Amino acid sequence: MSYTTDSPFKSISILYRKSHIWLSNGCAGAGLTAAQAVVILILCDFRALTQDEITKRLSLDKSVIAKTVTKLEEGGFLLREPNPRDKRTYQIRPTEKGWQVYPLIKQEVEGCFARMTQRMSETERAEFRRLLALAADTTLEPEE
Amino acid sequence: MSYTTDSPFKSISILYRKSHIWLSNGCAGAGLTAAQAVVILILCDFRALTQDEITKRLSLDKSVIAKTVTKLEEGGFLLREPNPRDKRTYQIRPTEKGWQVYPLIKQEVEGCFARMTQRMSETERAEFRRLLALAADTTLEPEE
DNA sequence: TAAAAATGGTGGCAACTGCCACCATTTCAA
DNA sequence: TTGAAATGGTGGCAGTTGCCACCATTTTTA
Numbered sequence: 001m002s003y004t005t006d007s008p009f010k011s012i013s014i015l016y017r018k019s020h021i022w023l024s025n026g027c028a029g030a031g032l033t034a035a036q037a038v039v040i041l042i043l044c045d046f047r048a049l050t051q052d053e054i055t056k057r058l059s060l061d062k063s064v065i066a067k068t069v070t071k072l073e074e075g076g077f078l079l080r081e082p083n084p085r086d087k088r089t090y091q092i093r094p095t096e097k098g099w100q101v102y103p104l105i106k107q108e109v110e111g112c113f114a115r116m117t118q119r120m121s122e123t124e125r126a127e128f129r130r131l132l133a134l135a136a137d138t139t140l141e142p143e144e
Numbered sequence: 145m146s147y148t149t150d151s152p153f154k155s156i157s158i159l160y161r162k163s164h165i166w167l168s169n170g171c172a173g174a175g176l177t178a179a180q181a182v183v184i185l186i187l188c189d190f191r192a193l194t195q196d197e198i199t200k201r202l203s204l205d206k207s208v209i210a211k212t213v214t215k216l217e218e219g220g221f222l223l224r225e226p227n228p229r230d231k232r233t234y235q236i237r238p239t240e241k242g243w244q245v246y247p248l249i250k251q252e253v254e255g256c257f258a259r260m261t262q263r264m265s266e267t268e269r270a271e272f273r274r275l276l277a278l279a280a281d282t283t284l285e286p287e288e
Numbered sequence: 289t290a291a292a293a294a295t296g297g298t299g300g301c302a303a304c305t306g307c308c309a310c311c312a313t314t315t316c317a318a
Numbered sequence: 319t320t321g322a323a324a325t326g327g328t329g330g331c332a333g334t335t336g337c338c339a340c341c342a343t344t345t346t347t348a
Contacts, residue, residue, distance in 0.1 A: 008257045008273050009163060010182075011280035014203055016160035017305070018283045019153060020334085024306090035334055038154075052296055059158055061336050066298060068334090088296045088343045113152045116279040128275040129152050131268060135260040136155035139162045161335070164304085168336090179304055196326055205306050210328060212304090232313045232326045 019112040026108035030101045031075060037105045039068050040077055043094050044102040050089045059140055077101070163256040170252035174245045175219060181249045183212050184221055187238050188246040194233045203284055221245070 023034040032040065042057050043049060051069055055062045069092060072078045077098040080090040094102070117125045167178040176184065186201050187193060195213055199206045213236060216222045221242040224234040238246070261269045 006277070007253065008276050009167075009253045010202065011276035012156065012159050012163060013182075014280040014283055015156050015276070017204075019156060021306075023153075024333085033333060038157075050296075055296095058154065060161075060334095062297070063299075063337080064335055066296095070298090086296080086344070090297090109151065109153045116283050119278060119282045120275070124275060124278075127271065128279065131264070131272040131275065132152050132155035132159070133150070134263060134268075135272065136158040138263045139158055139260050165336075168303090177303065194326075199326095204304095206327070207307080207329075208305055210326095214328090230314070230326080234327085 015116060019116065022112050022115065023108055026111070027101075027105060030104055032077075032101060032105075035064075035068050036072055036075075036077070037101075037108070039065070039072060040094060040098050040101060041105045041109065043078060043092060044099060048091050048093045050083070050091065052089070054092070072098075159260060163260065166256050166259065167252055170255070171245075171249060174248055176221075176245060176249075179208075179212050180216055180219075180221070181245075181252070183209070183216060184238060184242050184245060185249050185253065187222060187236060188243060192235050192237045194227070194235065196233065198236070216242075 020034045023037060027034065027037045030037075038058065039054060042054055046053075046057075049057070051062065051065050054069070055065045058065070069078065069080070073080060075097075076095060078092055078094050080092055083089045083091050113129075117128060120128060164178045167181060171178065171181045174181075182202065183198060186198060190197075190201075193201070195206065195209050198213070199209045202209070213222065213224070217224060219241075220239060222236055222238050224236055227233045227235050257273075261272060264272060
């Protein structure tokens with residue numbers, strides 16, 4: 001008997017948890033957890049960001065980013081440079097070691113989507129991507 | 145500046161986290177966390193299940209379900225009846241208190257989907273639901 | 289300009305989850 | 319039928335996340 005998913009809430013939970021398991025396994029060899037990998041990814045995409053900018057781009061709580069950034073600095077994947085213009089903030093940049101794992105992470109993240117959509121047509125896959133983005137953006141709207 | 149979602153991986157993370165925050169807030173008044181609410185939901189849907197059946201229906205690790213069921217039993221939301229046919233298992237049923245929160249949980253879970261799809265047309269919403277289910281089912285396929 | 293508010297960041301706590309080792313029981317196979 | 323494998327469940331540990339209280343700094347405002 002197959003336990004087919006019946007509710008969107010459950011589907012989203014399953015997709016989230018499975019893709020994080022895949023990313024964890026894919027990045028374990030590089031010494032990175034899934035959450036750390038995502039931060040490296042966004043950091044390499046933008047070259048340099050403050051913690052607050054990372055927080056907004058990933059829409060995670062700022063304390064979560066603080067902890068992840070600390071771990072990544074300890075692991076030598078990024079550097080915090082104090083910002084002379086605003087002493088409250090750091091400029092955060094990937095190190096050489098960070099750049100080295102960037103291609104792997106990009107590939108793993110794209111692989112997750114490919115894997116969960118392998119039974120979709122090209123058209124369905126594009127539509128799924130569009131609707132996911134629309135839903136996520138709607139979620140981020142300020143409350144009224 | 146709006147930080148629009150660009151990758152499906154990120155979209156799924158955001159949708160998962162936001163919907164769990166919504167469900168947590170919606171169920172806090174009933175003395176339930178989001179994970180507990182989902183177990184009550186599936187239990188009331190099927191009237192009686194073993195832990196293993198809950199595990200399969202939610203595709204969560206069995207130890208996660210064990211912990212949640214323990215908490216729910218302590219909270220008086222469900223009962224474990226030892227199963228005479230197989231002494232390894234319990235039959236788990238909602239109590240009266242469990243049944244009382246069922247309608248609220250159902251409403252909250254449906255509200256999550258309505259909320260994230262509020263900018264979609266009816267057609268898009270149906271298609272999104274279908275594609276989510278397809279992706280989640282694909283994810284659950286045995287590896288080959 | 290001084291007080292108040294906003295911003296960026298940190299640390300603690302709790303909830304959720306996955307993985308693993310383990311136990312008891314049941315099922316399967318030699 | 320007995321030993322091995324599978325099944326259902328538990329407990330510990332670690333990773334991810336959100337919320338809150340708090341601090342330092344910057345910006346706003348009265």
